[in-house]
Amino acid sequence: MDGMENGGRKDTMKIANERKLRGSDVLLRMLALIATLIAIIIVNVSEETELVPVIIAPGLPPLHVPATAKWKYSSAFVYFLVVNAIACAYAVVSLILSMLKLAGTDGIAMVVFVFDLIMAALLFSGNGAAGAMGVVAYRGNEHVRWEKVCYIFEKYCRYNTAAGAVSLVGATAFLVLVILTALHLRKR
Numbered sequence: 001m002d003g004m005e006n007g008g009r010k011d012t013m014k015i016a017n018e019r020k021l022r023g024s025d026v027l028l029r030m031l032a033l034i035a036t037l038i039a040i041i042i043v044n045v046s047e048e049t050e051l052v053p054v055i056i057a058p059g060l061p062p063l064h065v066p067a068t069a070k071w072k073y074s075s076a077f078v079y080f081l082v083v084n085a086i087a088c089a090y091a092v093v094s095l096i097l098s099m100l101k102l103a104g105t106d107g108i109a110m111v112v113f114v115f116d117l118i119m120a121a122l123l124f125s126g127n128g129a130a131g132a133m134g135v136v137a138y139r140g141n142e143h144v145r146w147e148k149v150c151y152i153f154e155k156y157c158r159y160n161t162a163a164g165a166v167s168l169v170g171a172t173a174f175l176v177l178v179i180l181t182a183l184h185l186r187k188r
Contacts, residue, residue: 025098028173033091035170036084039163043071043081046159050152069153076129083126087119113181123171
């Protein structure tokens, strides 16, 4: 036997499974691309300036000073934005590979699988970092005397919460891609 079955014909079951996997692969990559791109856009427009009351001395009226909240001021949000930009760029490349049907070859499939796993991990870590800063902004931290800022910068906090939620969709899309590819490689 030279690897051919059914009178010299190859088994067609493998082709049908690859076709179904390729369709879901393209859709999930498009979802990841769109989600990370939207997260990047939302974070970039999340800037807010408000007048903050500052008490100089007890008994005197507070002095209202303009304060601005930007994503650039927090290293966690910078990391979040950079991770989403990397994942978005990778989603474009992997989507092109998938649409050209190059991601189905054995060597490239394993590389794409590893990079999908890396993107999922990066996006989840970026969401964790931004989420931690969001919790501190929303609740404050009395132990280190960090004040709550979301009651002052409501729009900024809403935008960053939305960006985190959308980015989480992208991270989940990459995670589902990893799971589907692992199941597909296991069946081979």
